[in-house]
Amino acid sequence: MNYLNCKIKQVSFELIIYTSPRRIKIMKRLSIYTFTVLLGIFWMLGDITDIKAQQSKKIILAGYKHNPPVSTTGSGLATVTLHGDTLTVKGKFEDLNANYSGAYLMVTIRGQSGNQLHRLKAKLNEDKTGGKFIGKDNRFVLSPSQKTLLKKGDIYINISSFENKKGELRGNIGPIGG
Known part of the structure; x- marks a missing residue:
């Protein structure tokens, strides 16, 4: 019996691609540009998600909204x-x-004046018959049950004066957070 003896030689080679300095500069700029665009897209998507998670309502405060x-x-x-x-x-x-x-x-209770949830802080004007609510002074972390009340529209703003202790101005917040 004859066996065939074979030797396999390993052949290796290098592929050298010549790239000009100008082309390298262009490729670097292109990769920086691509990175910047992608970063901007991800940043914007993060803001969109943040915006969706935030809901706002404008509330008119008036005496006619009280009952009576x-x-x-x-x-x-x-x-x-x-x-x-x-x-x-x-x-x-x-x-x-x-x-x-x-x-x-306040929390709405049908047929009754509501229960107080949080006291709002107001910066009053000189004659103490008006003022402002500053957002940073009026932030409240809501419990799950308070968020449920808000989703159902059972929370309202009540402003009292010494003449109208049960409330002079009222504004129903309405459903929010759903």
Whole structure:
């Protein structure tokens, strides 16, 4: 029996591609540009997700929204923003019938005056019949049950004066966070 003896030689070679310095510069710029565009896209997508998670409502504050309605020259406007579990209130009110005594986030109870959830902090004007709600001073982390009340539209803003202690201005927040 004859066996065939074979030797296999390993052949290797290098492929050298010559790239000019100008082409290298262009490729670097292109990769930096591509990276920047992709970074911008991911940043924008992050902001879009953040925007979707944030919901805002403008609330008119008026005496006629009370039951029974309150006769007042006062009025106001508030913006309520829900971002995650945090509710922020900002806005202003003016021309109360008497000096301001307090402002609150309240829970609606059918046929009754509501229960207080949070006290709002107001920066009052000189005559103390108007003021502003600054967002950073009026941020509240809501419990799961409070978020449920907000989703159902059972929370409202109530501003009281010394003449109208149960409330002079009211604004229903309405369903938010759903």
